[in-house]
Amino acid sequence: xxxIKSISGIRGTIGxxxxxxxxxxxxxxxxxxxxxxxxxxxxKNSNVIVVGRDARLSGRMVLNMVVGTxxxxxxxxxxxxxxxxxxxxxxxxxxxxxxxxxITASHNPKQWNALKLLNDRGEFLNDAEGKEVLRIAExxxxxxxxxxxxxxxxxxxxxxxxxxxxxxxxxxVDVDAIRQAGFTVAVDAVNSVGGVxxxxxxxxxxxxxxxxxxCDPTGNFGHTPEPIPENLTGISDFMRQGKADVGFVVDPDxxxxxxxxxNGEFFVEEYTLVAVAxxxxxxTPGSTVSNLSSSRALRDVTERHxxxxxxxxxxxxxxxxxxxxxxxxxGGEGNGGVIYPALHYGRDALVGVALFLTLLAKSGMKVSELxxxxxxxxxxxxxLELRPEMDVDAILQAVEKHYAGERVTTIDGVKIxxxxxxxxLRKSNTEPIIRIYSExxxxxxxxxxxxxxxxxxxxxx
Numbered sequence: 530x531x532x533i534k535s536i537s538g539i540r541g542t543i544g545x546x547x548x549x550x551x552x553x554x555x556x557x558x559x560x561x562x563x564x565x566x567x568x569x570x571x572x573k574n575s576n577v578i579v580v581g582r583d584a585r586l587s588g589r590m591v592l593n594m595v596v597g598t599x600x601x602x603x604x605x606x607x608x609x610x611x612x613x614x615x616x617x618x619x620x621x622x623x624x625x626x627x628x629x630x631x632i633t634a635s636h637n638p639k640q641w642n643a644l645k646l647l648n649d650r651g652e653f654l655n656d657a658e659g660k661e662v663l664r665i666a667e668x669x670x671x672x673x674x675x676x677x678x679x680x681x682x683x684x685x686x687x688x689x690x691x692x693x694x695x696x697x698x699x700x701x702v703d704v705d706a707i708r709q710a711g712f713t714v715a716v717d718a719v720n721s722v723g724g725v726x727x728x729x730x731x732x733x734x735x736x737x738x739x740x741x742x743x744c745d746p747t748g749n750f751g752h753t754p755e756p757i758p759e760n761l762t763g764i765s766d767f768m769r770q771g772k773a774d775v776g777f778v779v780d781p782d783x784x785x786x787x788x789x790x791x792n793g794e795f796f797v798e799e800y801t802l803v804a805v806a807x808x809x810x811x812x813t814p815g816s817t818v819s820n821l822s823s824s825r826a827l828r829d830v831t832e833r834h835x836x837x838x839x840x841x842x843x844x845x846x847x848x849x850x851x852x853x854x855x856x857x858x859x860g861g862e863g864n865g866g867v868i869y870p871a872l873h874y875g876r877d878a879l880v881g882v883a884l885f886l887t888l889l890a891k892s893g894m895k896v897s898e899l900x901x902x903x904x905x906x907x908x909x910x911x912x913l914e915l916r917p918e919m920d921v922d923a924i925l926q927a928v929e930k931h932y933a934g935e936r937v938t939t940i941d942g943v944k945i946x947x948x949x950x951x952x953x954l955r956k957s958n959t960e961p962i963i964r965i966y967s968e969x970x971x972x973x974x975x976x977x978x979x980x981x982x983x984x985x986x987x988x989x990x
Contacts, residue, residue: 534663535958538653540634540643543587551642556594561673562666563630563646564602566658571627573649576680578604579620581612581688582632583782584721584746587642591632595644596682599630603674606682611722611746612689613783614645615877619695620688621651622873633782636755639748652874653846692879693730699871701812702883703890708735710890715740715773715789717764719754720747721781723878730879734886740773756780756787756865758795769793775889775896777882784876785865788885790896798865799824803903805867805881806859808888810834815858818851820844821944822908822953822966823863829904842941843955849874863908906968909975913963913983919990921956921963927989928954928982945982950974952982 532541532550539559541551548555567578578599582588592608599606609620614631621629627649634641646654646662654662665671674680697704714736718724724744731739742764743751753760756778764776768789776789788796788804796804803826806817810831817831820843828838841851849868852860861868866876869884892899915921925943936946942955942963950969957964963986967979 534666535659538643538645538659540637540641542640543642544640551591553594556591556644557598558669559644559662559666560595560598560630561602561671562662563628563644564599564604565665565671566662567604567628568602570658570661571649573625573627575625575627575649576603576605577607577624577626579607579609579617579624579626579629579647580632581609581614581617581620581629583613584611584724584748585634585639585642585750585781586748588632588748591642591644595630595632600680600682601673602671602680603678604680606680608682608684609688610684610686611725613692613722613726613879615784615873615875615879616688616692616726618647618651618875619692619873620685621647621649623688623691624685631782635782636780636785638753639750650874652849655846655850689726689729692726693733695872696730696880696883697733699869699880699883701809701871701887702734703887704733704735706890707886710886711737712775712886712890713738713740713773714886715742715764715767715776716744717742717751717761717776717778718744718746718783719750719752719756719779719781720745721750721754721783722746723779723781723783726783726879727777727779727882730882734883736886740767742767750781754781756785756798761787761789761795764789765793765795767793775886777878779878783878786867786878786881786885787865788896790900792897794897796896796900799826799863799906799908800900800903801865801881801885802859802861802863802867803827803830804888804899805869805884806830807834807903808884809859809869810836813858816855818848818855818857818860820848820862821938821941822955824906824908825951825968826904826906840938840944845876847941906970907972907975908966908968909972909979911965911967911976911979911983912957913965913986915961915963917961924963924986924990925954925956928986931985931989950978952978954982954986
């Protein structure tokens with residue numbers, strides 16, 4: 530059993546003793562803490578909190594407890610039912626709500642679930658806000674409403690349709706171009722809510738034919754849900770048969786988008802954002818943002834358009850904060866997370882699909898041909914297991930000193946930028962390890978660089 534408390538929310542495995550997993554008692558406690566935080570800090574004169582969930586097996590149980598707790602705290606709840614993470618974010622704004630809770634463990638396996646916590650802008654709580662929720666929960670510093678001031682629940686299942694309508698209304702989404710291209714598109718939605726959302730979007734975009742793999746939203750995931758190559762052999766094999774022009778894969782809450790090329794090979798998650806940014810920048814020049822562990826290809830494409838790229842600390846809230854500061858027109862994370870402020874400040878696979886299909890239609894290329902037009906990089910990932918006596922902060926400071934002659938960034942761990950490569954070291958919030966990401970022109974060089982830096986770190990311990 531596992532229960533992980535972080536600034537972005539609470540996630541854990543279902544079952545077991547209270548405090549060891551995401552038990553009913555834990556669900557009530559952390560929902561109560563969040564409601565208390567919202568009551569004390571909300572900027573809007575609203576008593577409404579929006580709740581949506583993905584299709585995982587425990588979703589209905591968790592949703593019922595969250596709704597009951599929120600009404601017990603005196604809040605009115607708009608229950609939008611099965612909904613993607615970005616749909617729930619948009620619903621917070623649509624309802625003029627003071628907050629929102631998304632019940633999803635994102636790419637974690639089916640035994641997991643989580644409470645993702647939103648502010649009144651439909652965006653994740655920042656570091657200080659998240660820590661305050663955890664403090665309130667630890668102290669059990671909350672009071673429930675009396676019988677005359679209980680909240681009410683209202684169900685509103687229209688927000689997926691509204692979400693799709695908002696995507697189609699974006700000036701850079703060209704439905705006519707997509708329709709005329711006559712695309713056949715394959716979709717792997719891992720038997721979660723994306724199995725409803727993505728096919729409906731594709732039909733609205735005028736896609737000629739949609740081939741569905743794992744699109745029944747039962748929560749019985751058809752494979753390990755994280756959209757990375759080793760988990761997606763089914764759609765890769767399907768694409769190799771020449772049955773579709775492009776394949777789209779989403780995680781259970783539909784905020785990450787992976788693309789499969791017409792030959793069955795991976796477009797690579799990092800390049801989802803790169804391609805979409807290339808299209809957006811060609812029509813609306815401006816700055817871009819991604820996190821420190823994302824591919825340098827976004828920087829290269831941004832500069833190719835004569836624009837400015839900025840790196841943020843890892844974490845969606847850090848990326849969106851930097852996007853606001855720089856006025857970025859597009860940004861996101863290298864895990865397939867596209868953030869397009871013209872719609873909202875949240876990772877959104879639906880807007881990623883619409884913008885990518887528009888780009889593909891207008892380019893007249895195959896997906897593999899489009900991929901070849903971008904700077905080619907490979908990212909390798911390794912880790913350093915920490916012993917109890919190791920001082921992580923001291924280790925990272927020693928690494929920073931060792932590489933003082935290079936371009937070093939320390940807003941999130943230590944990142945060293947070389948001419949043709951980089952290495953990023955950051956301590957894990959959930960495991961006793963230092964994560965080491967490295968990027969270079971080939972996977973072999975990237976892996977060698979990561980191992981070299983790992984050995985240097987060991988010599989400094």
